[in-house]
Structure formats: C-alpha cells, structure tokens
Amino acid sequence: MTKTAERQPTAAAVPSVPAPPAAGGRRRHLLIDQARAYAFLLGGLLCFALFSWYPAIRAVVIAFQKYTPGSPPQWVGTANFTRVLHDPEFSAAWRNTLYFTLLALLIGFAVPFLLALVLNELRHAKAFFRVVVYLPVMIPPVVSALLWKWFYDPGAGLANEALRFAHLPTSNWSNGTDTALVSLVIVATWANMGGTVLIYLAALQSIPGELYEAAELDGAGLLQRIRHVTIPQTRFVILMLMLLQIIATMQVFTEPFVITGGGPESATVTVLYLIYKYAFLYNDFGGACALSVMLLLLLGVFSAVYLRLTRNEGDTA
Secondary structure (H helix, E strand, O other), X not given: OXXXXXXXOOHHHOOOOOOOXXXXXXXXXXXXXXXXXXXXXXXHHHHHHHHXXXXXXXXXXXXXXXXXXXXXXXXOOOHHHHHHHOXXXXXXXXHHHHHHHHHHHHHHOHHHHHHHHHHHHOOOOHHHXXXXXXXXXHOOHHHHHHHHHHHOOOOOOHHHHHHXXXXXXXXOHHHOOOOHHHHHHHHHHHHHHHHHHXXXXXXXXXXXXXXXXXXXXXXXXXXXXXXXXXXHHOHHHHHHHHHHHHHHHXXXXXXXXXXXXXXXXXXXXXXXXXXXXXXXXXXXHHHHHHHHHXXXXXXXXXXXXXXXXXXXXXXXX
C-alpha cells in the first residue's frame, strides 16, 4: 500500500454533521420553554390575584351593598357613600390626611434631601452614617410607634425630660390637639427617611463632577451650586419621590392607630383610620369599602401621573 493511500481517511473517521432540526421541532422546543416560564410565574400571579386583585374588586362591589358577616348582602346603590359623606368624622379625616400629607412634604421631604447632601460631602465614615440613617427602616413600624409613644409621654417621656434638662417649656406632644399631628409627622419622617436618603444619595453621586468644577470656576457658592447644578440634575428623582410620598402619606395608619388612637378629639383621625373604625368598630363594611373606593380614586390620579412621568422619562432616555 502506498503512502498516499495510507493518508486517506476511512469513511468511519469522517465526522458527521448533525442535520438542522426541523421547523416543527424548533417550534415545539419554543413552546415548551414558554410553558415552563409561565409555570414559574403562575404561583406569583395566583397569589397576586388572590390577595390584591380579588380584594380590590370585592371592595368595590361591597361599597354598593349592605354587607354584614353571616347575612346575605343587599344591594343599596350609593347609600353607603351618602351615609359616609354625612359623617361628621368624614371631613375631619380628610382634613387631617391632607394636612398630614402637606406637613410630610414640608418636613419629611426636605430633611432626607438635606441629609443626602451632607452624606454626599462626607470624606470619612460614609458607610457608618449610611447605616445609621437607614437603621430606622429596619425597625418594625409598630415597634417604632411604641418607642415614640413612650418618647412623647407628657410625664416621664424622654422628649419632655430633655426639655426640662435644657430649662425649656415642655409640650403635650401627641396628647395635644395642636401638636399631635405634627408629632406623628416627625415619627413617620424618622421611620421612613432611610430609603429616601439612599435614593437621593445615589442620584447625587451620578451627577458629573465637571458640572460642579465649572460652577466653582464661575464663582458659584454652595447654595448656588445646589440651586443651579444639584436640583436641576436630580429634578426627576425629586418629582418621583414626591409623588410616591404623597401616595404613601395619604395612607398613614400605624402612627395614629398605635400612638394616639385617632385622638385627642379626632385630631389625628385619618382616612385609613376611619376605614378601620367603620369596618372593625362599627361593623359597617359597606361604609368602609365606600371610603376605600374614594381613597382609591384619589390615589389612582397620583399613580397615573407617576406612571405617565416615568414612561415619558423612559422614552426620553
């Protein structure tokens, strides 16, 4: 046998190229992958439908019914809305809720932004102070409210003890009709500002340093840099957090429920707390659902604005 014949590969040594899968096979594999993905999503969708969509739809239906547990519901039309609107606490609850929201924007919106500015300028121990600022968020809301209830105690509370130590006049704090709502705003601001501060801090750190350097070369001071560089560069984040804070503060419940019980003299009764009273104190689920629908419609407006702005920002990006 010649050397040329020895170098020729045999038929068994030639590698075989697999044939491309048929179109039907590819389609079948694609359907299997999609079915597997929807199977993983099914559990979450069922939980969301059971605990979110169904209660919301059921609340809208009960709002037009006379509903008492153990008795068949009776359709009453808009009678629940009429009765709720004529409740003396209805106007007080909405007034307190709107006032709480306004105070939360003045206090709870400005303080996190200022803290973020301070943390952004720190050169040492940044991680430590971030943990300190975020620590209240990790405390359960009820525990936080109980701590502040003891803090606000007009007798031996820490707040008045500190005022006495400084030879300053004491306050009734959450027990006074004029100071109760402000006291609750302070509690809510302290308990929830950690996440807001971190979001602001991330937005501040994304601002190009060249803008600040150019402003300094133009002779801009600290306040001018904040006004002409920081705020314009973070205006979208500020607006989004403002809308989210409005939506959250209009659903305030834990602080008035735990600390003041809606008092004194209905000074801290909010819409959500009034819903609780209708459902679990008055056993009037129709009135509670009617109030819930009113609150849902109002919050739906802010949610629609939020979604519209985020969509426009995404399209711009």
